[in-house]
Amino acid sequence: xxxxxxxxxxxxxxxxxxxxxxxxxxxxxxxxxxxxxxxxxxxxxxxxxxxxxxxxxxxxxxxxxxxxxxxxxxxxxxxxxxxxxxxxxxxxxxxxxxxxxxxxxxxxxxxxxxxxxxxxxxxxxxxxxxxxxxxxxxxxxxxxxxxxxxxxxxxxxxxxxxxxxxxxxxxxxxxxxxxxxxxxxxxxxxxxxxxxxxxxxxxxxxxxxxxxxxxxxxxxxxxxxxxxxxxxxxxxxxxxxxxxxxxxxxxxxxxxxxxxxxxxxxxxxxxxxxxxxxxxxxxxxxxxxxxxxxxxxxxxxxxxxxxxxxxxxxxxxxxxxxxxxxxxxxxxxxxxxxxxxxxxxxxxxxxxxxxxxxxxxxxxxxxxxxxxx
Amino acid sequence: xxxxxxxxxxxxxxxxxxxxxxxxxxxxxxxxxxxxxxxxxxxxxxxxxxxxxxxxxxxxxxxxxxxxxxxxxxxxxxxxxxxxxxxxxxxxxxxxxxxxxxxxxxxxxxxxxxxxxxxxxxxxxxxxxxxxxxxxxxxxxxxxxxxxxxxxxxxxxxxxxxxxxxxxxxxxxxxxxxxxxxxxxxxxxxxxxxxxxxxxxxxxxxxxxxxxxxxxxxxxxxxxxxxxxxxxxxxxxxxxxxxxxxxxxxxxxxxxxxxxxxxxxxxxxxxxxxxxxxxxxxxxxxxxxxxxxxxxxxxxxxxxxxxxxxxxxxxxxxxxxxxxxxxxxxxxxxxxxxxxxxxxxxxxxxxxxxxxxxxxxxxxxxxxxxxxxxxxxxxxxxxxxxxxxxxxxxxxxxxxxxxxxxxxxxxxxxxxxxxxxxxxxxxxxxxxxxxxxxxxxxxxxxxxxxxxxxxxxxxxxxxxxxxxxxxxxxxx
Numbered sequence: 039x040x041x042x043x044x045x046x047x048x049x050x051x052x053x054x055x056x057x058x059x060x061x062x063x064x065x066x067x068x069x070x071x072x073x074x075x076x077x078x079x080x081x082x083x084x085x086x087x088x089x090x091x092x093x094x095x096x097x098x099x100x101x102x103x104x105x106x107x108x109x110x111x112x113x114x115x116x117x118x119x120x121x122x123x124x125x126x127x128x129x130x131x132x133x134x135x136x137x138x139x140x141x142x143x144x145x146x147x148x149x150x151x152x153x154x155x156x157x158x159x160x161x162x163x164x165x166x167x168x169x170x171x172x173x174x175x176x177x178x179x180x181x182x183x184x185x186x187x188x189x190x191x192x193x194x195x196x197x198x199x200x201x202x203x204x205x206x207x208x209x210x211x212x213x214x215x216x217x218x219x220x221x222x223x224x225x226x227x228x229x230x231x232x233x234x235x236x237x238x239x240x241x242x243x244x245x246x247x248x249x250x251x252x253x254x255x256x257x258x259x260x261x262x263x264x265x266x267x268x269x270x271x272x273x274x275x276x277x278x279x280x281x282x283x284x285x286x287x288x289x290x291x292x293x294x295x296x297x298x299x300x301x302x303x304x305x306x307x308x309x310x311x312x313x314x315x316x317x318x319x320x321x322x323x324x325x326x327x328x329x330x331x332x333x334x335x336x337x338x339x340x341x342x343x344x345x346x347x348x349x350x351x352x353x354x355x356x357x358x359x360x361x362x363x364x365x366x367x368x369x370x371x372x373x374x375x376x377x378x379x380x381x382x383x384x385x386x387x388x389x390x391x392x393x394x395x396x397x398x399x400x401x402x403x404x405x406x407x408x409x410x411x
Numbered sequence: 412x413x414x415x416x417x418x419x420x421x422x423x424x425x426x427x428x429x430x431x432x433x434x435x436x437x438x439x440x441x442x443x444x445x446x447x448x449x450x451x452x453x454x455x456x457x458x459x460x461x462x463x464x465x466x467x468x469x470x471x472x473x474x475x476x477x478x479x480x481x482x483x484x485x486x487x488x489x490x491x492x493x494x495x496x497x498x499x500x501x502x503x504x505x506x507x508x509x510x511x512x513x514x515x516x517x518x519x520x521x522x523x524x525x526x527x528x529x530x531x532x533x534x535x536x537x538x539x540x541x542x543x544x545x546x547x548x549x550x551x552x553x554x555x556x557x558x559x560x561x562x563x564x565x566x567x568x569x570x571x572x573x574x575x576x577x578x579x580x581x582x583x584x585x586x587x588x589x590x591x592x593x594x595x596x597x598x599x600x601x602x603x604x605x606x607x608x609x610x611x612x613x614x615x616x617x618x619x620x621x622x623x624x625x626x627x628x629x630x631x632x633x634x635x636x637x638x639x640x641x642x643x644x645x646x647x648x649x650x651x652x653x654x655x656x657x658x659x660x661x662x663x664x665x666x667x668x669x670x671x672x673x674x675x676x677x678x679x680x681x682x683x684x685x686x687x688x689x690x691x692x693x694x695x696x697x698x699x700x701x702x703x704x705x706x707x708x709x710x711x712x713x714x715x716x717x718x719x720x721x722x723x724x725x726x727x728x729x730x731x732x733x734x735x736x737x738x739x740x741x742x743x744x745x746x747x748x749x750x751x752x753x754x755x756x757x758x759x760x761x762x763x764x765x766x767x768x769x770x771x772x773x774x775x776x777x778x779x780x781x782x783x784x785x786x787x788x789x790x791x792x793x794x795x796x797x798x799x800x801x802x803x804x805x806x807x808x809x810x811x812x813x814x815x816x817x818x819x820x821x822x823x824x825x826x827x828x829x830x831x832x833x834x835x836x837x838x839x840x841x842x843x844x845x846x847x848x849x850x851x852x853x854x855x856x857x858x859x860x861x862x863x864x865x866x867x868x869x870x871x872x873x874x875x876x877x878x879x880x881x882x883x884x885x886x887x
Contacts, residue, residue, distance in 0.1 A: 114494070114501040115476045128790060141499035162467050190499065205500035207466065209489065214500075241520040243496065296594070315476070315519070344662070368670075371662045377789035378663040381760060384796035385667035388820045389674045392733050392742065401793045408793075 069277035079109040081288035084300035100156040106146040109133040117242035141204030142245030149221035162212040174272035198251035221254040237321030311343035460528035473497040510534035569596040664758030714776040719875040750802035763799035823856035
């Protein structure tokens with residue numbers, strides 16, 4: 039990436055932000071293009087928050103360019119259990135983030151670019167922004183068949199989605215961000231965005247699945263850098279500003295005071311999972327144990343990511359009822375999370391009769407319960 | 412002093428809000444009127460229907476996704492009321508008025524209509540209703556500088572009443588440290604600033620920068636081991652501390668610990684401590700570390716401690732036993748599943764290495780690596796966390812010398828290892844030499860273990876570690 043000049047440009051930005059004369063105060067300058075030097079999804083989302091909360095966008099609009107290492111990003115009001123394969127995410131060490139804008143779930147990796155258009159609330163206009171993107175693409179490769187739909191998607195060849203959109207509106211400022219698939223791993227994308235969890239009922243915003251395609255597949259000469267540059271150029275033209283991209287370091291407290299606190303908040307369990315709208319899990323599974331198959335029915339209500347109500351229906355006497363009710367009691371109020379459930383379940387084993395048979399059955403039940411999370 | 416104002420200010424702490432303060436005449440009139448009537452009881456105020464304002468792009472309906480307030484809550488102007496969603500856009504709706512929420516017109520997930528009432532707010536009868544148009548305006552320049560300022564791209568946030576107070580006292584908002592949410596300047600901050608000024612010789616410098624505020628406790632309850640909050644206590648002014656006690660239910664890891672330790676209470680513990688000279692072991696490990704590295708395994712001291720413990724348990728199997736509920740029978744466990752206490756982000760977990768009695772030191776090290784990476788990722792399975800028969804806790808990696816570990820039922824013994832220190836000791840010839848000393852603290856169940864057994868086991872374990880070559884004789 040453009041990391042050599044990063045130091046120089048980062049300093050430039052801090053000067054721009056500090057000096058009252060340059061950049062932000064000037065009424066002649068109509069825009070600013072910044073690019074993140076970080077690939078951390080939480081840091082980059084924090085930059086969006088920071089600009090949304092702290093920058094005066096009255097006379098100046100901002101375009102923020104960013105890319106992330108593999109991550110799944112869900113919308114503000116979505117349910118991660120409904121949207122993606124959390125087990126797979128954990129296995130592959132793919133991060134999960136919840137953004138503050140609405141909309142559906144997307145998969146990010148370095149082959150996907152993110153664009154955020156910051157304006158005042160009055161100047162919030164998504165179609166215009168997407169037209170800038172399309173114009174840039176067509177300027178770069180005139181033969182590309184790309185257009186914007188009325189759902190604010192960008193389609194390639196009238197068929198494949200290459201960009202999705204979401205937006206956040208505050209009291210005085212707003213931002214519209216969108217993705218653009220250049221060369222992302224479609225195989226990982228489709229496998230992580232498929233939820234294996236059954237029996238979920240919720241009012242969370244569902245995602246609308248779509249067939250996707252990389253621009254790279256259409257034209258192998260295209261790279262992310264070229265796309266970023268083309269879009270920056272078109273944006274600069276539209277806003278009558280210099281085609282100059284200022285690099286920004288999302289960990290720099292001097293330039294962005296308070297940014298690290300925002301980054302931390304986006305990483306907390308309370309934000310990522312705890313903000314899930316209330317949902318219920320009503321499912322059953324089979325357990326194979328020593329030549330017999332057992333039916334287990336589980337009903338749970340989850341609010342703020344925690345188990346509010348829990349009911350486990352097992353074949354009678356397969357496990358001591360006292361132990362089962364202890365499990366239910368322990369789980370109630372705990373996070374709907376495999377790690378916590380494992381800890382609680384294994385702790386309960388310490389205080390019950392030390393019987394290998396019991397332990398085996400218990401572990402089997404708990405392993406299955408954890409699969410639901 | 413405006414009592415009513417202070418009440419509203421403290422409510423800001425609890426209501427999530429982000430706003431930009433704008434100076435305009437109506438807002439000034441608003442706060443001015445409020446000050447005149449500040450001492451009157453706020454009971455039967457006027458109920459104003461706050462309507463959902465235009466979202467833009469011709470949108471007429473939205474879905475209510477989250478309420479930030481409930482009926483009966485106090486709100487200030489610009490506090491967040493709710494989050495609504497429309498067609499991939501999430502919108503934060505903020506209050507136009509100060510007052511008390513009297514009615515929410517929609518439940519979660521219901522459709523709300525632009526132009527229709529969203530909430531009913533009760534405001535002071537005397538105040539009158541603020542103008543309907545949007546209050547956002549281009550900030551005026553020059554002499555209004557103290558009401559709306561930008562420093563480092565940072566807007567100074569303060570309610571109209573706070574701004575008025577600053578203006579009346581000729582205070583520049585840029586010089587006041589805001590301690591409210593989002594660096595907001597609260598009335599207390601103006602008062603504190605005033606208090607500091609009495610006795611100040613030099614006038615405040617015009618280019619004062621905003622100092623990052625003290626972190627407040629009302630946000631995210633995530634990390635309990637947060638950085639210590641420094642609360643400066645100046646000499647002359649009254650202490651303004653707005654922290655409050657926070658009560659939350661015990662769940663998850665803490666709940667597990669409560670259960671385990673409560674059960675452990677039933678066990679009569681006795682302790683036995685000793686010091687181990689690890690000088691030879693330190694040298695041995697240095698030699699073996701690169702060999703293990705080649706095989707892709709990180710070799711710490713724990714595999715040696717664990718293997719030596721297992722060798723000791725072969726001689727003293729009662730330490731690897733379990734007492735039943737009624738204390739009628741003791742079961743000697745065949746497998747040595749040695750637990751290793753692990754400190755993770757969420758709390759204490761104790762996975763165990765299975766079958767140590769038939770594992771080599773290298774195999775133990777490899778297994779420990781696996782458990783450690785799973786543990787830090789929060790992905791340990793039930794099998795790894797159950798079936799332990801004996802536990803070691805290496806608290807020394809964090810610090811400490813002697814400890815008093817608590818036995819984890821259904822086990823009967825546990826050892827806590829302190830840190831390795833370089834200390835002077837006498838050798839056989841009476842000379843002082845540099846020794847690598849580690850302390851061990853054992854706890855055992857006195858119902859079936861006696862002091863002599865514990866001491867002999869410890870001595871054996873110690874001898875293996877002080878002279879690692881002797882382990883070779885008994886390795887299986």
